[in-house]
Amino acid sequence: MTIQEIGVAALLFAGVGIALVCCVGIWVMPDTYDQLHFAGPATTVAPVAITGAVILEESLSQAGVKAVLVAVVMGVTGPALTHATGRAARIREHGHFAALPEEMPAEAAPADPPAR
Amino acid sequence: MQRLVALEMAGTLDVMVLLLLAQGFDQPAFYDLALVLALLSFAGGLVFVRFLERWV
Numbered sequence: 001m002t003i004q005e006i007g008v009a010a011l012l013f014a015g016v017g018i019a020l021v022c023c024v025g026i027w028v029m030p031d032t033y034d035q036l037h038f039a040g041p042a043t044t045v046a047p048v049a050i051t052g053a054v055i056l057e058e059s060l061s062q063a064g065v066k067a068v069l070v071a072v073v074m075g076v077t078g079p080a081l082t083h084a085t086g087r088a089a090r091i092r093e094h095g096h097f098a099a100l101p102e103e104m105p106a107e108a109a110p111a112d113p114p115a116r
Numbered sequence: 117m118q119r120l121v122a123l124e125m126a127g128t129l130d131v132m133v134l135l136l137l138a139q140g141f142d143q144p145a146f147y148d149l150a151l152v153l154a155l156l157s158f159a160g161g162l163v164f165v166r167f168l169e170r171w172v
Contacts, residue, residue: 047132
């Protein structure tokens with residue numbers, strides 16, 4: 001077994017393992033926002049690992065370049081979609097996206113009017 | 117919303133499965149399928165997000 005094959009196997013196991021952990025996390029977590037924390041790495045880290053395995057196997061041939069393109073597209077669009085989903089979930093929950101008064105930090109909250 | 121998260125995750129997994137199938141069957145043309153699916157799942161996810169945010 002050559003160094004290249006070991007690297008390909010390691011990257012492949014890493015990518016598939018990360019995807020598996022993210023799937024289990026989405027299955028187990030009870031809240032949409034907690035689930036979104038697991039949807040993030042599945043769209044960024046796992047494709048990079050799998051693309052790395054493809055590049056180690058194929059070098060930068062046509063297949064390697066296309067795999068890099070897929071990883072770049074997923075790395076750019078995945079976090080944007082995750083953020084949009086979280087924003088939509090919050091708008092459905094509260095009716096707007098702005099912070100609630102109880103979520104504001106103490107120093108940013110408006111001071112109480114002086115008592116007369 | 118949890119179902120939408122699951123749908124997005126399924127799209128992501130499908131893209132990675134297509135990548136691995138293209139490499140496994142040694143068909144470089146199949147990488148285009150993964151690329152098109154990645155773009156379309158993003159567009160479809162944004163449309164679903166907009167619908168769920170406003171109307172449903």
